[in-house]
Structures are given as structure tokens and as C-alpha cells.
Amino acid sequence: MKVFTTGQVAKICKVAPRTVSKWFDSGRLKGYRIPGSQDRRIPREYLIRFLKEHGMPLGDLEDEAMAKVLVVAQDQVLIENLKRELPLDRSFKLAVAASGFDAGIQAESFHPDCIIVDFSIGRTEALQICQNLRRNSEFTEVILIALLPDDGSSISFDRSSINETFKKPFDAALLAERLRTLIGAKKELV
Numbered sequence: 001m002k003v004f005t006t007g008q009v010a011k012i013c014k015v016a017p018r019t020v021s022k023w024f025d026s027g028r029l030k031g032y033r034i035p036g037s038q039d040r041r042i043p044r045e046y047l048i049r050f051l052k053e054h055g056m057p058l059g060d061l062e063d064e065a066m067a068k069v070l071v072v073a074q075d076q077v078l079i080e081n082l083k084r085e086l087p088l089d090r091s092f093k094l095a096v097a098a099s100g101f102d103a104g105i106q107a108e109s110f111h112p113d114c115i116i117v118d119f120s121i122g123r124t125e126a127l128q129i130c131q132n133l134r135r136n137s138e139f140t141e142v143i144l145i146a147l148l149p150d151d152g153s154s155i156s157f158d159r160s161s162i163n164e165t166f167k168k169p170f171d172a173a174l175l176a177e178r179l180r181t182l183i184g185a186k187k188e189l190v
């Protein structure tokens with residue numbers, strides 16, 4: 001468990017250390033005192049919760065506190081459903097790409113924990129996206145989820161690069177819960 005001093009919290013929040021001490025002493029920022037000392041310590045999860053509750057930016061904590069999900073899709077209904085089920089205030093940050101090219105650019109800059117590829121954009125392009133991501137050493141640990149169309153045809157392809165598949169239509173809440181489980185196993189989401 002990561003623990004911060006008042007000075008470290010002050011740097012993260014861009015405030016004076018005395019301000020952090022006041023937050024702590026008033027009970028707004030949870031933590032503990034070191035026995036036999038006046039020094040305060042704030043556990044990571046309490047700090048993240050405090051920042052979220054007060055609408056403050058997470059700064060350097062964002063990468064470890066937020067689950068980043070990249071959705072490669074053109075289906076606006078699907079995208080809106082996922083945005084509703086994975087709200088920002090619940091530790092999720094969503095980015096959307098409409099094509100393979102856009103997905104590559106987004107993946108490089110966004111550094112997602114999970115990439116959801118909707119095969120409705122085209123089976124060949126979707127497979128190419130999955131294969132290209134797995135070839136890149138930066139994305140070997142990224143969770144890859146394929147959304148397969150339920151058009152009656154059986155799609156046969158090498159699924160070894162994909163962690164999970166969902167057949168459309170599906171319940172967005174179910175996918176959101178699965179993401180919480182998969183990403184939560186990698187990160188300590190608050």
C-alpha cells in the first residue's frame with residue numbers, strides 16, 4: 001500500500017503543506033499519525049478518493065487510479081452505452097477510435113489498460129488491429145476484447161491474441177462489470 005506524506009500530497013495537489021495539514025486535522029482527508037510523532041501519512045486510496053470527491057485533478061496518480069479503455073468502434077449506440085456504464089467518476093476513462101489507423105494513434109498516446117474492438121468495423125480491419133497490437137511489445141499486457149456481430153455466420157479466426165469475446169447485442173452493464181474485474185485484477189481501482 002502506497003502512503004504519502006503531507007509534503008508529497010501538497011505537491012500532487014499544488015497547495016501548501018499547511019493546507020494539507022488542515023484538511024487532515026479537520027477530518028476531510030483521511031490518514032493516520034505516526035506514533036510518538038506529529039507526522040501525518042495519507043494512504044493512496046484515501047488521497048485518490050479525496051481528490052475525486054472534491055473534483056481535483058489526479059495528476060500523476062491518474063495512470064494508476066484510472067482504468068483507461070480504448071473503444072474501436074463506429075456504432076454510436078454502443079459507444080454511448082459504454083460511456084454510461086463506465087462513468088469517469090467511477091475510475092474509468094474512455095477514448096474512442098473509429099478506424100485501425102485512429103486506434104494505433106490513440107493507443108500510443110492514451111496508453112489504455114483495455115482495448116475493445118468492435119468487429120462491425122470490418123472483420124479484416126478488426127483482426128489487423130488485434131494482431132498489430134499484440135506484435136507491439138508495449139501492448140502485450142493490454143486486455144483485448146472483441147465484440148463479434150451476431151449475424152448468424154460463424155466467425156473463425158485465431159483468438160489467441162484476444163482475451164475475451166462478446167457477441168452483439170450484449171448487455172453493456174455486463175461488459176462494464178467484466179472490465180472492472182479484469183482491470184481491477186491488474187490495478188487497485190478506488
